[in-house]
Amino acid sequence: MEITILLNGKKRTAEVRADTVLFDLLRDLGCASVKCGCETSACGLCTVLLDDKPVLSCSVLAVRADGRKVDTLEGLQDEASAFVGFIADQGAEQCGFCNPGFVMNTIALLRENPDPTDDEIRQYLAGNLCRCSGYEGQTRGIRAFLNAKKEGRL
Amino acid sequence: MLTIDKYLRPSTLEEAYEAAQKKNSVVLGGMLWLRLANKRVSTAIDLSALGLEYVTEDEDFWHIGAYTTLRTLETHEALNNMTGNLFRDALKAIVGVQFRNLATAGGSVFGRFGFSDVVTALLALDASVVLYKTGALSLEDFCRMGKVNDILTEIRIPKTPVHTAYFAQRNTATDFPVLNVCAAEKKETITIVVGARPLGGTVYRFSAAETAENMAERIAGDAVFTGNTRASAEYRRHLCRVLVKRAVDEIMAEREGI
């Protein structure tokens, strides 16, 4: 089947099978930031934005993205760069494997709720699993970013 | 891994229903549960073009289209206002936002999973379901029904404001619940549903005059609990007693405006 998606602002056409998942299509189209952790919809690592909503690309059929907008970290570098340094400053990452999923979902969180409480941050990012950290560093990093923004330090 | 030979996106319910009658075809909701199965299906029937993604209301009911996502229910303000934030409370621990942006109300109800937070909450609200050929029936009856080869089109919730309380115990955050309990009070009747025993939600109804302790004892004594890798039957029974009491205490306090 031939499908067309608007990938990071550019129209891309691809041939997919009935059971190709969006994750595999995106990797084939060169989006190396999109990673697969569990393939059972449980870890959040494969998060991308589909029509601006965060979804698990390992669990969406590629045909279901036909005619829709898909954004990956490759297309959202500017938005991500505003806060990733704050997370790194907290030493939140150890192996870093979970990072692309966290960053994508944080982008979605901040678009939906630009001024979240710590509980709202934890709640929104609960579907992103990290095997190394205790999640506190990520929460502190996002908090530090939000504080810097409020205090006009950005 | 789910292997699909043919993908079909019907434009009418009749077409979807016809396709679903064929051997080895499967109806797709959000596909999150389905894709865990290791099987080959001849035709996957995608409901996304049938206009089944909606939450509307009339005088008597809320109407929830089968293709509506769990995230839509969780964030729907009016629906949550009427149900004491039940959807927000019951759905928030289901994996994550990205998951709930895909999982559908129809797939969650049609699956009638014993562990389901969605079914436990909807049972407490006296919800009913509409199946394309079978017609409308109460969710309670649907949960007792055997395998049915039909298409779930809508979930209906009576439009009566309710006080609710929802508790689910999980071994780790976002894991499947070890037990879930929902209590809902309307018109002097308290409905209590206990699910994830790990069998599915059983519905109990009490007069609001009964004490929380009595309700908790009676349910814990009556309901069937079994053990699995997540919890023993005895632990579930103990949790049931604690969570039912807590849920009833919470709705009583809410009712009295404490």
Ligand SMILES: Cc1cc2nc3c(=O)[nH]c(=O)nc-3n(C[C@H](O)[C@H](O)[C@H](O)COP(=O)(O)OP(=O)(O)OC[C@H]3O[C@@H](n4cnc5c(N)ncnc54)[C@H](O)[C@@H]3O)c2cc1C
């Ligand atoms: C890893 C994981 C963790 C989970 N944790 C929880 C949890 O903690 N709590 C909880 O409540 N739930 C949990 N669930 C279940 C989840 O919330 C959904 O209920 C489940 O994924 C089914 O929804 P779906 O839209 O993905 O349906 P699908 O997987 O697409 O379908 C499920 C079944 O329903 C059929 N179907 C779907 N839609 C229709 C329709 N409209 N008409 C007829 N048949 C239909 C399908 O053919 C299939 O048999 C979990 C699921 C997974 C995969």
Ligand code: FES
């Ligand atoms: S790889 Fe998609 S949720 Fe884990």
Ligand code: FES
């Ligand atoms: S830093 Fe290693 S998985 Fe998160």
